[in-house]
Amino acid sequence: MEFRIISLPPFKAASSGIDKEFDFSSNGILGKFDKYFSEIKLSERDSFIPRDFLFFDEEGQGMVWWWALTEDMDDGNNEVVDFEGGYYITYVYKDGDEETNGKLYNRALEYIKNSDILELDIHKNHYAMGHIITPPEIIEAQGWAQMETFIPVKLKGDSII
Template sequence: MEFRIISLPPFKAASSGVDKEFNFSLNGILGKFDKYFSAIKLSDRDSFMPRDFLFFDEEKQGMVWWWALSEDMDNDGNEVVDFEGGYYITYVYKDGNEEANGKLYKQTLEYIKNSDILELDIRQNHYAMGHIITPSEIIKAQGWAQMETFIPVKLKANIN
């Protein structure tokens, strides 16, 4: 399996709120949130890292989408949440290929389970997340996108 271990910094994020309907239509919670952040014109300073993260909130049983804000970004009335940051194991697959995603997810969990230094770090607002990494112009030209999945991990307590 090919993956990487990264650190995401703490940040404030505009949140779609929980959508138990998984509604990406223009009138749905997630569709409206997509329209909000897709209209933001990023400065060069803000365009180098992923800013949107989609995840399933296990406690509230619905999808949530976050947009990482910088100091000068408008939250457009969306709830603002504080993300603590942390370590993540990531992998990439073709968006929509749930068979590949499921296989990679299981392999990643097995790797973490067998790790001498890492363990899962799933807790409130700290779940597995996804982010489309393909630029929109490339998606349009090739007709598909790559999704990067982020699985939260932490160092085991007995590791210094």
């Protein structure tokens, strides 16, 4: 199987807020948020799990970026949201390769549709998300990054948490 099924714990996150312009430039909402969390110096304890998640907010019709906070991290005066956690089907592809991403996303949806135990779990602040998993120094050396996509699922019959 080319998918993993994982569990993400609940956490508090600094949020970029909704960016309907999809603006990653230094003056854009997403670009400013990227600068905020890229300047955070993580302790070794906090550096081994994904901390940032980018997703399309279906209700707000824009991109949102979250940074998972620890109790001692500065939120950068960003809005702080509560993430409920949950189960996710994940897959990896070369960042920017939207053709492969689309194929894998559709295969994952088909897998979920045909599953005897899983169903989609999409609702407010619980959408498909992406996270770059390649360390910055590797990205610089090889010139590209791997993106991991997270599709929210739940056990069939489970209600929203």
